[in-house]
Amino acid sequence: MMTLSADQQAGLFAAIEQGLPLVERPYLALAEQLAISEMAVISTIESWQTQGLIRRFGLVVRHRKLGYQANAMVVWDIAAEDTERVADLLAKEEVVTLCYERPRVLPHWRYNLFCMIHGKSREQVLKQLADICQRHQLNKITKNVLFSTKAYKQRGGRYAATANGA
Amino acid sequence: MEFDLLSQQLINSYQRDFPLCDRPFLKLAQQFGVSEQQVLTTLKTLKKNGVLSRLGPVFNHQQAGSSTLAAVAVPANDIDRVAEIINNFEQINHNYAREHHYNLWFVVTAPTPEDLTQALTDIGDATACEVLILPMEKSHHIDLSFTVCFKPVMEQVS
Structure with a gap:
């Protein structure tokens, strides 16, 4: 069913990463723009979801505009043997939206686990973090909380290699 | 709102x-x-x-291309200027000021690892800053969807 060429797939990829047009038949609009069929657009997006290239497909919202003004990146310096266990505990927490391991860059940067907590206020975020640390006995781990003070840019990643894809 | x-x-x-x-x-x-x-x-x-950034896909970064978190440390009174320089790079999708010695944090995405490395070098040159590069090594939780707690539901305004 899915018979798009590599170029057509690249074109569709570049088009959808900008977002669907808000019209009655968005997939048809994309199809016409790319000179392919509506069915091919839909089935290709479906297959990208199945393959895991697309993690989710839907509304991408800006937390700040929804009243979630406090955005804390919590960074932890955890011993290698403990990282997996703690990361899995954090990842299961409702308020944690991301949980990634990243490399230390010594001597500049000692933290190897990152998680993100969004809240409506700084106090709320700190309270949630304190609660998590207490419930899981994480108070002994060295950590740091980096609140954001200003968002200079917030948009989806652009991976398409087209030079004019701005 | x-x-x-x-x-x-x-x-x-x-x-x-x-x-x-x-x-x-x-x-x-x-x-x-x-x-x-x-x-x-x-x-x-x-x-x-501005609530809706877009309606569309969130790609799996590792499969879709190459990306990394990065940071620079800039004097507080110079941060807007440096942020602007960084924002001007097409490869930047998030860019936040944060409270730390490393006070400007951004995500760089590119089609290939080579393009990513080049972009990071260019950003270092353009800002005259040493860029702290922190690529993801392992993800434990990548679901960005998020249940929003709205205030008590208002009557629908039509």
Whole structure:
């Protein structure tokens, strides 16, 4: 069913990463723009979801505009043997939206686990973090909380290699 | 900002699994008992307000291309200028000021690892800063959808 060429797939990829047009038949609009069929657009997006290239497909919202003004990146310096266990505990927490391991860059940067907590206020975020640390006995781990003070840019990643894809 | 019922329903129900069919907005409309036009109008309003960044895919970074978190440490009184320089790079999608010695944090994405390395070098040159590069090594939780707690639901404003 899915018979798009590599170029057509690249074109569709570049088009959808900008977002669907808000019209009655968005997939048809994309199809016409790319000179392919509506069915091919839909089935290709479906297959990208199945393959895991697309993690989710839907509304991408800006937390700040929804009243979630406090955005804390919590960074932890955890011993290698403990990282997996703690990361899995954090990842299961409702308020944690991301949980990634990243490399230390010594001597500049000692933290190897990152998680993100969004809240409506700084106090709320700190309270949630304190609660998590207490419930899981994480108070002994060295950590740091980096609140954001200003968002200079917030948009989806652009991976398409087209030079004019701005 | 106040959000009507339909906005709240759309935001909390469709951050994932947006319908893949010829009339997706009609499908949402039927679910929420409104018209297709109301759904489209509401989404357009959310877009205009800046609440909706876009309606579309969130790609798996590792499969889609190359990306990394990066940071620079700049004097506080110079941060707006440096942020602007960084924002001007097309490869930047997030860029935040944060409270730390490393006070400007951004995400760089590129089609290939080579392009990514080049972009990071260019950013270092353009800002005259040493860039702290922190690529993801392992993800434990990558679901960016997020249940929004709205204030008590308002009567729908039409």
